[in-house]
Amino acid sequence: MPRLIAISNRVQVDTDGENANRGGLAVALAAALRTSNGIWFGWSGEQTEEFTGQITFRRADGVATATIDLEAQDVDEYYNGFANRTLWPLFHYRLDLTEIARDFAGGYARVNWRFAETLAPLIEPDDLIWVHDYHLMPLGQHLRSRDFANRIGFFLHIPWPPPSLLMSLPNHQELVKSMLDYDVIGFQTDEWRQAFIDYVTAQFDCECDGDCVRFDGRCTRLLVCPIGLDTADFCGAVHSLAAKQAQTRLAVSAVGRDVIVGVDRLDYSKGLQERFAAYELLLTDHPELCEKVFLLQIAPPSRGDVPSYQQIRTELSTLSGSINGQFASIDWVPIRYVNHGHSRDELFGIYRAARVGLVTPLRDGMNLVAKEYVAAQDPADPGVLVLSCFAGAAAQLEQAVIVNPHSTEDMADGIARALAMPLAERQERHRAMLECITQHDVQWWSRKFMEALTGGPDSEELPRLLKTASNKG
Numbered sequence: 001m002p003r004l005i006a007i008s009n010r011v012q013v014d015t016d017g018e019n020a021n022r023g024g025l026a027v028a029l030a031a032a033l034r035t036s037n038g039i040w041f042g043w044s045g046e047q048t049e050e051f052t053g054q055i056t057f058r059r060a061d062g063v064a065t066a067t068i069d070l071e072a073q074d075v076d077e078y079y080n081g082f083a084n085r086t087l088w089p090l091f092h093y094r095l096d097l098t099e100i101a102r103d104f105a106g107g108y109a110r111v112n113w114r115f116a117e118t119l120a121p122l123i124e125p126d127d128l129i130w131v132h133d134y135h136l137m138p139l140g141q142h143l144r145s146r147d148f149a150n151r152i153g154f155f156l157h158i159p160w161p162p163p164s165l166l167m168s169l170p171n172h173q174e175l176v177k178s179m180l181d182y183d184v185i186g187f188q189t190d191e192w193r194q195a196f197i198d199y200v201t202a203q204f205d206c207e208c209d210g211d212c213v214r215f216d217g218r219c220t221r222l223l224v225c226p227i228g229l230d231t232a233d234f235c236g237a238v239h240s241l242a243a244k245q246a247q248t249r250l251a252v253s254a255v256g257r258d259v260i261v262g263v264d265r266l267d268y269s270k271g272l273q274e275r276f277a278a279y280e281l282l283l284t285d286h287p288e289l290c291e292k293v294f295l296l297q298i299a300p301p302s303r304g305d306v307p308s309y310q311q312i313r314t315e316l317s318t319l320s321g322s323i324n325g326q327f328a329s330i331d332w333v334p335i336r337y338v339n340h341g342h343s344r345d346e347l348f349g350i351y352r353a354a355r356v357g358l359v360t361p362l363r364d365g366m367n368l369v370a371k372e373y374v375a376a377q378d379p380a381d382p383g384v385l386v387l388s389c390f391a392g393a394a395a396q397l398e399q400a401v402i403v404n405p406h407s408t409e410d411m412a413d414g415i416a417r418a419l420a421m422p423l424a425e426r427q428e429r430h431r432a433m434l435e436c437i438t439q440h441d442v443q444w445w446s447r448k449f450m451e452a453l454t455g456g457p458d459s460e461e462l463p464r465l466l467k468t469a470s471n472k473g
């Protein structure tokens with residue numbers, strides 16, 4: 001079996017069971033790598049005075065890692081800059097928050113070059129290379145320019161924006177063209193894949209048929225491959241001591257009230273202000289729910305060096321304070337707003353104690369919290385998932401109560417409906433969703449991607465490719 005080299009911006013292995021600062025990509029990639037003979041390459045998260053390209057090799061939590069440190073200027077321009085102030089907002093449809101600067105683009109190009117330069121001596125001819133996410137879109141091209149003929153794939157964890165949005169990026173053609181050096185590009189949903197096709201067919205002289213884009217003599221396969229959980233492991237974690245303790249602690253403190261839970265990195269794409277507003281409307285429209293429910297919002301801060309993230313933190317504190325001031329009584333607080341993370345097992349106990357799981361991003365590539373909430377439920381008495389129609393997960397979890405996060409009323413109605421849902425309906429919806437996340441787990445996701453990466457052209461296209469080649473010859 002060929003070796004897998006997975007590359008992502010950050011390498012974050014769970015060394016102490018406290019993975020609260022890790023995003024969805026790190027959680028899923030570690031799970032996928034544990035079951036394969038692979039190595040995970042990327043930034044350590046540490047800074048160095050001057051970039052040396054020195055690699056630190058480790059093995060942690062069953063995963064072999066190879067990390068490099070970056071200079072402060074790299075972190076500013078590439079990570080906080082182009083990745084998180086330009087691409088992240090743009091790809092989440094937030095042109096209003098998208099910052100365009102040449103320094104950012106320069107830093108992005110430099111760090112991608114540094115990744116390629118450092119990684120190159122590690123690559124063997126048979127290695128499969130799997131690049132992850134928006135931080136490293138041009139990395140495949142950098143490797144090809146060093147004459148690597150390995151199979152190289154790319155997976156985008158976030159949405160792909162419509163062409164008209166993408167075109168607000170200077171040098172958008174250059175960036176997207178660089179991606180056509182990959183053998184496979186994976187997307188979370190068909191919507192993002194279609195948006196990619198719309199862009200390349202409008203901008204480049206390329207042929208696109210079936211799931212293949214042909215450009216400049218190369219075929220790039222476009223794959224829809226929704227990311228999943230390590231579902232078996234997660235379902236087991238619900239029975240751990242830490243999970244049971246967290247579940248009991250929350251249930252005891254709820255004193256018979258229904259818990260509505262939200263768990264999100266503090267990020268504007270997660271729609272937290274809109275969610276708080278919907279909850280406020282719910283309490284206004286349904287005074288009978290006051291003192292009967294509360295919202296537990298867990299939101300560990302992320303990307304604290306980026307101004308828009310500092311701003312959302314302030315706004316949410318103000319909003320939760322205002323809602324609590326308006327509705328609280330001497331022994332009831334409507335919103336428990338928690339700004340720090342919990343261990344994975346604790347989180348599972350919390351999910352299980354909650355009657356409603358509220359996952360209402362304005363735009364999200366997938367959203368693993370939605371799947372985690374389903375995995376953590378007791379099938380005999382499951383809670384209800386209220387899910388944004390703009391989360392990639394909505395394409396799979398159709399039995400959730402699907403809401404429009406831009407409509408405060410729709411969200412408030414969805415929460416009320418979830419709270420009132422009879423047991424039989426809850427069980428039926430949960431059963432279908434659990435089946436979906438069990439079948440399409442993280443192992444399924446990595447297997448599907450690896451099959452596409454190793455498969456080469458599929459049998460239907462082979463005759464056509466051979467014909468094209470002989471015509472050219």
Ligand code: GDG
Nearest residue numbers: 019020023024025157341342343344364365366367368369
């Ligand atoms: C990107 C895409 C896509 C959160 N709080 C705590 C905690 N978390 C964990 C959750 C979950 C992860 O963080 C968040 O994953 P998401 O999928 O919701 O979101 P992103 O970080 O934005 O991830 C996303 C993902 O990549 C994978 O492809 O689904 O669309 O944006 O696992 O549990 N974990 C712990 N304590 C916390 O307080 N332990």
